[in-house]
Each structure stands twice: as C-alpha cells, then as structure tokens.
Amino acid sequence: MISKLCNKIFQDAINDYHVHNNIDQPISNPYRISSLEHLLYMKCWIDTVQWHMEDVVRNPGIDPVEGLQWKRRIDASNQERTDVVEYIDSYFLEEYKNISPKAEARINSESPAWVIDRLSILALKVYHMTEETQRSDASEEHIRNCTYKLNILLNQRTDLSGSLDELIADIENGTKYMKVYKQMKMYNDPNLNPILYNTK
Template sequence: MIAQHANKIFSQAIHDYHVLNNIDHPIKNPYEAHTLEHLLYLKCWIDTVQWHMEDEVRDPNIAPVEGLKWKRRIDQSNQDRTDTVEYIDSYYLNAFKDVKPLPDARINTESPAWAIDRLSILALKIYHMQIEAERRDATPEHRDQCGQKLRILLEQREDLSNSIDELLEDIKMGKKYMKVYKQMKMYNDPSLNPVLYTGEKK
C-alpha cells in the first residue's frame, strides 16, 4: 500500500528536520535519486521547512523588510512544492503508461500526487497537533481541545490514505485514468506577470 509507505517516509522527514529544527539546514535525503521514495521525502521536507517559514512570517512584531524576505522565501518554497508534486505525477504517468483504460473509465478530481500532497500536509498537522495536545505548560482545556483535533486528523489521514490506495488501484486496473494539468503559475513568471514584464507599480 503506497499510502502507508508514504506516511512512514513523511514521518521520517519530519523527524529528521526537527532534530536540529533549523529552516536553513540542508536536506540530507536518504533515498536514491530518481526513486519515488526520494521524491516523497523531498516533498515532505519542503512542506516542513515551509511550515516553519509560515510561523516566522506570522510574528506580529516582525519588521516589514523581514516579513517581505520570508514572503519571498515562501513563494519560492511553494514553487518547489508544486514542481515536486508534478515530478511525483510524472512518476505515476510513467508507471501506468501501458495501462489501457476501460471504456467506462473515469477521471479523478485530482491527480495521485496532489492527493499525496495533502497527505504530507496532514502528517505535519498531526505532528504539531500532538505536541500541543501534550504540552505541559498549556491549560488542560487547550490540551483537551488539541487532543480532539488530533483524533480527527488521524481519522482524516486514514480516510485519505485509503482513498489514495483505491485511486492508484483503480488506475492500475483501468477503472480510472490520469490526466495531469500543469499548474501554470503566472505570478512567478516574468513573461506572464505584468508587474514583472512592464515594471508597472500600483
């Protein structure tokens, strides 16, 4: 089951990051390049780093220049995240390239990789919600509320994991087929963002 395998890799990436808990610490991906495992680890590492960038930029006392610096780093991280998701979809497109869809095969609302993207984010939510549910310096009410949220997140991960496995099995059996659309983000592209290609300022 790919989802269970992915969840283990996500937990590993999150644990590895929090050994030093440093946004600028370089990734040491333990998996061989060009493998699915390498991409899954990279995907969750990017998400984990960005999670902490998002914490930093929400500091109410942050200086505007510092906030802009974080905003630009988050923009680049989002682009890296999108690129990695598309690499994962390319992996599956190649894996299923010889599958002939059945006449009544249907397309899914999202590709396998974008569902896996949500699974990676869920892993982070679970990790941090568990910390809050066990935080000794928090009130009992806070811990109880976070414990309830944690149980919902764990249920959500189980449901999403099952759905991902079912989707991949359906594609493998020809019951569903993949059709991937590139994100085509425009605001990072100097040829598509008017502020970048005309120098206009509002």
C-alpha cells in the same frame, strides 16, 4: 499500499527535520535519486521547512523588511513544492503508461500526487497537533481541545490514505485514468505577471 509508504516517509522526513529544527538545515535525502521514495521525502521536507517559515512570518512584531524577505522565500518554496508534486505525477504517468483504460474508465478530480500533497500536509498537522497535546505549560482546556482536533486529523489521514490506495488500484485495473494538468502558476513568471513585465 502506497499510502503506507507515503505516511512512513513523511514521518521520517518530519522527524529528521526536527533533529535540528532549523529552516536552513540542508536536506539529507536517504533515498536514490529519481526513485518515488526520494520524491516523497523531498516533498515532505519542503513542506516542513515551509511550515516553519509560515510560523516565522506571522510574528506580529516582525520587521516589515524581514517579513517581505520571508514572504519571498515562501513564494519560492511554494513553486518548488508544486514542481515536486508534478515530478511525482510524472513518476506515476511513467509507471502506468502501459495500462489501457477500460472503455468506461473515468478521470479522477485529483491526480495521485495532489492527494499525496494533502497527506504530507496532514502528517505535519498531526505532528504539531500532537506537540500541542503534550505541552506542560498549556491549560487543561487547551490540551483537551487539541486532543479533539488531533483525533479528527488522524481520522482524516485514515480516510485520505484509503482514498489514495483506491485511486492507485483503480488506475492499475483501468477503471480510472490519469490526466495531469500543469499548475501554470503565473505570479512567479516574469512574462505572465503584469507587475513584473511592466517593470522591466
């Protein structure tokens, strides 16, 4: 099942990142370039790095200049994340290009890669909420509240994993078909963001 592969690779990527726990630690992707596994590992690594950048930028005492630098890094990371999601969808489009949808086939509201994107973020939430349940310096109430939230996240991951597997099965048997829309983000494009093209 595709969800089992995703969740395993996401856990591996998160664990690998936390060996050094350093935002600038270079990625060491163990999978063959252009393989689905390579894309999944890259996707979760980007998410993991960005998770920690988001923590840093929320420091209320951060110098505004430094904060702006982090915000720009986060913007660049968001664009990279979107690009990798679209690469994953391209992989699935190629994988299922020879499947003829049935006459009654329907499109899904979300493409496989965007479901996978949500699974990657969920893996990070599970990892860090688990950490919160294991803090020796936290109150019993904090541990109890975080344990409650962790169980919800785990249940959510189970449900989302099942939905992803069903979607892939539906595409494979022709009852659903893929139609991918590029995100067409405008704020990073100097030709589409008026603040950028009016300051040329």
